[in-house]
Amino acid sequence: MTELKHELVRRQLRDLAQQGLRPGDSLPGERSLEKQFEVSRITIRRAISDLVGEGVLVRVKGKGTFVSHGRVRSDLHLASFHEDMRAAGFTPSTRVVTAQLELPPDDAAAHLALGPQDPAILVRRLRLANNAPVSVDECWMPPSLVPDLLAQDLKQSLYGHLAAAGHPVLRVEQTVEAAAASEPIAELLDITVGSPVLLFHRRSFTGGDQTIPIEYSISTYRSDRYQLSMRLAQDRAASSTAT
Incomplete structure (x- = not known):
């Protein structure tokens, strides 16, 4: 019976989020939902947790639970954030x-072929979709190839700036x-420290010859607002020889 109640409440909360409320609207408090659905707080919390996992709802630290703006679904391909978001609507x-200019971490320095005391251009940006935080991008680039980059409008596509500089x-x-969100990342993405991220x-x-290193980046995405999509095809030649 408890399982049936949980499933019923989850369906009703989903209907409320998708039909009765709008993206960004706050979900009623747990006590109010208890009275409305005549179930225990444990059942309410379980249903809400399920819908957060599905991306229907989102919890905001210190504020409450809100109707999600939706997950951005992206194919694995070469495109800028702006292109990805517009393609997803x-x-x-x-x-x-x-x-x-800042000394880069070891991995970035190694990729960009920089010495231990050579600075790189660091551009750290918060990326949003429909004004909702989606990711934090930390990009490192060699000053020798893009010396004027810091003078550009960095709210626009970095890939566009690199292409304009002759280095697409x-x-x-x-x-x-x-991964788990660190405190600085969690603050920017408006999530709880330790929340799951990609x-x-x-x-x-x-x-x-596509061998000149131009960028090293670390991007942290909210897992409740971003998902990857992949298409896989079997290699016929390989499958015909497999045993």
């Missing part, structure tokens, strides 16, 4: 957090892993 925007991003090596490490290349 969202309006992208950017807030520049840091833009300066032509090849990318990228890894994705699950961590992208990207090494980008330019040049005719």
Whole structure:
């Protein structure tokens, strides 16, 4: 019976979020929902947790639970954040957090072929979709190739600026892993410290032979507002020889 109540409350809360409320609206308090659905607080909390996991609702630290603006679904491909968001039907925007010369971390320095005391251009930005925080991007680039980058409008696509400087991003090596949000990242993304996030490490290349390193980036995405989509096809040649 408890399981049936939980499923019923979850469906009713989903209907409320998707039909009775709008994205960004606050969900009624737990006590109010208890009275409305005549169930225990445990049942309410379980249903809410399920809907947060599905991306229907989102918890905001110290504020409450709100109707989600929706998850951005992205295919794995070479595109800027702005292109990705527009393709998904969202309006992208950017807030520049840091833009300066700074000594890069070891991985970034190694990729960009910089010495231990060589600074790189650091551009750290908060990326938003429909004004809701989606990711924090930390990008490192070699000053020798883009010396005027800090004078540009960094709210716009960095890839566009790199292309205009004669160094378009032509090849990318990228890894994705699950991680827990650190305190600085959590504050920017408006989530609780330790919340699950997707961590992208990207090494980008330019040049005719696509071997000149142009960017090293670390992007942290809210897992409740971003998901990856992949298409896989079996290699026929490989499958025909497999045993």
